[in-house]
Amino acid sequence: MENNYSISVDKLTKKFGNFTAVDAISFDVNGGEIFGFLGANGAGKTTAMRMLCGLSIPSSGKATIAGFDVYKETEKIKRNIGYMSQKFSLYEDLTVAENIQFFGGIYGLDRKELRDKSAELIARLGMEKDAKKLVNSIPLGWKQKLAFSVAILHRPEIVFLDEPTGGVDPLTRRQFWDLIYQAADSGITAFVTTHYMDEAEYCNRISIMVDGKIEALDKPAALKNKYGVNSMNDVFQHLARGASRSDL
Amino acid sequence: MKQFWSFIRKEFLHVFRDRKTLIILFGMPVVQILIFGFALTNEIKNSRIMVLDAAHDIQSSRLISKIQASRYFQVTQIVHNEAEIQEGFRGGNVNIAIVFPLNFGHDLESGERPQLQVLADASDPNLATALTNYVSNITADYQREIQKINTPIPTIVPEIKMMYNPQLKGAPNFVPGVMALVLLLVCVMMTAVSIVREKETGTMEILLVSPFKPILVILSKTIPYLFVSLINVGSILLLSVLVLDLPIHGSLLLLLLESTLFIITCLILGIFISVKTQTMQAAMLISLMGMLLPTMLFSGFMFPIENMPKPLQIISNIIPSKWFYIIVKSIMIKGLGWEAIWKETLYLLGIAVFFFALGMKNFKIRLA
Structure with a gap:
């Protein structure tokens, strides 16, 4: 499967016994695109994302991440992706600088690279004064920005963001999205799951998963048109209403 | 390899940043030796x-x-x-x-x-x-x-000699016991808790998505505790020689090697518990109930195993501290060498290998 897509998924399926968590989903994501991956809790988002990150072997179907096969090349996939989850991806008892050093270190950055990049990162976030502070002493919004910057420190092709903005105010969320745009502009593909429908509007394209299947996939504006509604929230409500296994 | 070093560095940061726990880790053996040495004694006087x-x-x-x-x-x-x-x-x-x-x-x-x-x-x-x-x-x-x-009547007068411990001091009994307890506590509980903490905070997920090998995640978590434990072995031995007047009769090198084997066994048990549990509380509880309690009961440190009913004697064989206790006593108090303890060493090694295999198997299942 040779292609130029960052992520290419074809009839990807994951079954747990009789339960089909992810049911033959197919989509392609372009390089540098911000792709929103929406769905109610239990729709199968997390399972799908785990397969794409090489954490879980699919039951059937095909997928390539950065051109690497999810069955055979999980090690190469891991080298080429970044990941940030809804729970904190940072160590609270380490300082800002130590966190950057550690994550840079496990992605194999050498000492000089690590020094340059962490200086640059700290400068970009305006955190020069806080570099020696423990992560648990800095505000939530900053932690998330830092976590995102750390996730793309090794310049991955794709960054997976699993509900990255849970629990922060709209202003901070907006600032966080600025970082995602910056990353996308520099060519990093962003694969984002979120619960916030206003965030869905920020994505280039979004997919909505219902009961393990992708029910809709298009630009936010096109989706609103299609269903004749004014907001992404209405689109989501419209589609999710038919779900049998959501907890909405 | 470079990745491994950054990981180990981070683990040391975790351990040394938590000052309170650190004081407990290094203070516990000192306090225990002093308490057992001077306050708790089973010698009867007056x-x-x-x-x-x-x-x-x-x-x-x-x-x-x-x-x-x-x-x-x-x-x-x-x-x-x-x-x-x-x-x-x-x-x-x-x-x-x-x-x-x-x-x-x-x-x-x-x-x-x-x-x-x-x-x-x-x-x-x-x-x-x-x-x-x-x-x-x-x-x-x-x-x-x-x-x-008066009139001499022939009587048999048994001449009694208390081997290895002529003054019937308590120290030869409790120093090996304290060593087993402290190492067990540090290695099993701290390792299990520190691995489970990553699961609880969600950082384990990040590590699994990274190119860092999961098995190395686990191994590098054990390194700081290996280090802390070796220091504890040193401080316990120093205290027992200098403060309790209990010399090491056998080979110091052999004693240190056997201690390292026991430490590794405990680290493996800690890994095993961490694979099996999801929360820090569960990990701590299992370490205490499943490891510390059996050590107190079945290592022979507090209660003689010979006096227990047969089934309990058999159970005592799977307690690693029992073998370590015998080994330390043999080397330190009796001054015996390798030929006297190879069997116990093999038992210890067997337990370590068994739990390592079991832990790794469960670990792989969890990843899939």
Whole structure:
């Protein structure tokens, strides 16, 4: 499967016994695109994302991440992706600088690279004064920005963001999205799951998963048109209403 | 390899940043050795003894002063009737009482089976047994003395030698025990908790998505505790040599190697627990109930295994601390070498390999 897509998924399926968590989903994501991956809790988002990150072997179907096969090349996939989850991806008892050093270190950055990049990162976030502070002493919004910057420190092709903005105010969320745009502009593909429908509007394209299947996939504006509604929230409500296994 | 180093560096940061835990980690063995060495002792000194001397003759008073002179007893009360003895025991201020019958001295001198009644407060059975033994020994001694003076009758005098620990000190028993306890606590519990913490905070997920090998995640978590434990072995040995006057009779190198093997076994048990549990509380509880308690019960440190029913004796074989306890005692106290402990070492190694395999198997299943 040779292609130029960052992520290419074809009839990807994951079954747990009789339960089909992810049911033959197919989509392609372009390089540098911000792709929103929406769905109610239990729709199968997390399972799908785990397969794409090489954490879980699919039951059937095909997928390539950065051109690497999810069955055979999980090690190469891991080298080429970044990941940030809804729970904190940072160590609270380490300082800002130590966190950057550690994550840079496990992605194999050498000492000089690590020094340059962490200086640059700290400068970009305006955190020069806080570099020696423990992560648990800095505000939530900053932690998330830092976590995102750390996730793309090794310049991955794709960054997976699993509900990255849970629990922060709209202003901070907006600032966080600025970082995602910056990353996308520099060519990093962003694969984002979120619960916030206003965030869905920020994505280039979004997919909505219902009961393990992708029910809709298009630009936010096109989706609103299609269903004749004014907001992404209405689109989501419209589609999710038919779900049998959501907890909405 | 470079990745491995950054990981180990981070683990050390975790351990050294948490000052309170660090103080406990390094302070615990010191405190335990000092407490066991100076406060808790099972040697019996100056037990309070009551005497009812109905005989009032030379023989009885000599025997009483001999008892008084021994460092085990202190005659606190001279009573005049049985009721007072009862009173004394009820009041709890004596441990043992001796009653000399009317014709004690006469019987002894004329060889007519002199009798002596010894009453002990057996609500503490160990103490009661020990005290009655001391009294028997003192009277037997006394008898021998006077027989030398009078007509010599041939008697068998067993000459008793307490091997390895002539003064019957407590230290040879508890130093290996404390070592097993401390290493177990540090290695099993701390390792299990530190791995499970990553699961609980969600950072484990990030690590699994990274190119860093999961098996290395686990291994690098154990390194700081290996380090802390080796320091603890050192401080326990130093304290026992310098403060408790308990020299290491055998090879120090062998002792350190065996300690390292035990530490590794404990780290493996810690990994095993962390694979099986999801929360820090569960990991801590299982470490305490599943490891610490069996160590206290079955290592032979507090209760002799030989006296246990057969099924319990069999169970005790799967407790790694039991083997380590035997090994440390053999090297440190008895000064024995490899030829005396290879069997115990093999047992320990077997337990380590078994749990390592089991842990890795479960770990792989969890990843899929």
